[in-house]
Amino acid sequence: MTTFRQAAVESAREAGAFLKERLHADHRIDFKGEINLVTEADRTSEEIITSRIQKLFPDHDVMAEESTNITRGAEYRWIIDPLDGTTNYAHGYPLFCVSIALQRMGEVILGVIYDPMFDELFVAERGEGAFLQGREIHVSTTERLIEGLVATGFPYDVRENCRDTLAYFNEMIPKVQAIRRIGSAALDLAYVAVGRFDGFWELRLQPWDTAAGWLMVEEAGGVVTDLNGKPYSLESPSIVASNAMIHEELMDVLDQASSMI
Ligand code: IPD
Numbered sequence: 577m578t579t580f581r582q583a584a585v586e587s588a589r590e591a592g593a594f595l596k597e598r599l600h601a602d603h604r605i606d607f608k609g610e611i612n613l614v615t616e617a618d619r620t621s622e623e624i625i626t627s628r629i630q631k632l633f634p635d636h637d638v639m640a641e642e643s644t645n646i647t648r649g650a651e652y653r654w655i656i657d658p659l660d661g662t663t664n665y666a667h668g669y670p671l672f673c674v675s676i677a678l679q680r681m682g683e684v685i686l687g688v689i690y691d692p693m694f695d696e697l698f699v700a701e702r703g704e705g706a707f708l709q710g711r712e713i714h715v716s717t718t719e720r721l722i723e724g725l726v727a728t729g730f731p732y733d734v735r736e737n738c739r740d741t742l743a744y745f746n747e748m749i750p751k752v753q754a755i756r757r758i759g760s761a762a763l764d765l766a767y768v769a770v771g772r773f774d775g776f777w778e779l780r781l782q783p784w785d786t787a788a789g790w791l792m793v794e795e796a797g798g799v800v801t802d803l804n805g806k807p808y809s810l811e812s813p814s815i816v817a818s819n820a821m822i823h824e825e826l827m828d829v830l831d832q833a834s835s836m837i
């Protein structure tokens with residue numbers, strides 16, 4: 577596992593350093609959808625990560641957001657978001673990260689999230705805990721939702737499909753201390769793991785957005801489900817993560833909103 581961890585950490589650091597250096601450069605922006613951007617930096621970051629991973633582990637499968645999809649039914653599969661927070665990045669807003677996860681026979685066993693601007697490296701290994709800069713991290717101890725700082729995000733189809741997103745958001749506002757929308761789902765999950773956020777929910781994320789952060793939250797003592805309270809999977813159409821203590825309250829508010837959609 578150490579080799580896997582080392583490969584993920586080194587790739588994330590190298591890609592992160594590249595992204596940091598290019599942040600304020602002129603970006604070539606292409607559109608995957610009306611508000612779904614991709615820059616040349618996303619693609620180069622992906623190339624940095626996948627070339628290293630494929631060289632070290634040529635038999636492994638790879639699912640990376642921008643182009644690489646190698647599916648051979650291998651025992652191991654890497655799931656990579658080379659730049660989580662592209663809209664922030666394209667605007668020079670310095671909140672983004674690299675997210676790399678490794679699955680073994682379908683189970684996520686390793687998650688690495690690297691924020692190059694704060695030089696914060698989050699690492700989780702199944703059964704071994706979650707760590708920030710090598711120090712073990714834990715979810716917050718906030719017991720009541722009203723005292724919680726929670727985060728959410730808006731999916732890329734929000735223009736066509738904003739009813740559900742807004743219903744959850746509206747219902748949550750008066751029930752929490754404050755809500756943040758930072759623009760990087762992987763960092764949202766890392767921040768739940770380290771106790772900066774007490775909870776997080778979002779609809780219609782992709783496996784590369786959540787794979788590493790999901791493990792991070794669980795290894796830090798938190799809980800991750802879908803909006804129906806079922807255990808989270810990478811195919812789930814929604815995610816709800818929390819410090820465990822406020823999960824029930826968080827779910828109650830989201831359920832209340834669901835009943836009005
Ligand atoms: C996006 C970010 C954002 C979330 C979007 C994601 P990207 O990923 O994680 O916070 O709200 O749904 O797609 O496109 O920047 O990698």
Ligand code: CA
Binds near residue numbers: 660661761784785
């Ligand atoms: Ca993403």
Ligand code: CA
Binds near residue numbers: 641657658659660662
């Ligand atoms: Ca991305």
